[in-house]
Amino acid sequence: MIETSNLVAILGMAVATLACRIGGYFLFRAFRPTPFLRAMLGYVPGTLFVGYVAPALAAGGIKEWVGAAATLLTVRLSGNIALGIAAGTASAWLAWLMR
Secondary structure, three states: OOOHHHHHHHHHHHHHHHHHHHHHHHHHHHOOOOHHHHHHHOOHHHHHHHHHHHHHHHHOOHHHHHHHHHHHHHHHHHOOHHHHHHHHHHHHHHHHHHO
């Protein structure tokens, strides 16, 4: 059974995420970014992803590194990010099972 506090936390995070996305749409309707700013903002998703992954790799063990290597290799060979994430997750899971 789910606890009320967990449900409230999940709903709160969903509302906060939605507010951030909607706020971005309203901001860019009122403000037209320059080509330079648009190009700069194009790099934000990648830097955020690295910001999440780097600490996990620094603190992680073999399964994290196996997963990261499988992800990079799969994305490099296929060009498909979703496939790379799936391969990395499966590889990390298999490395965890092999321990």
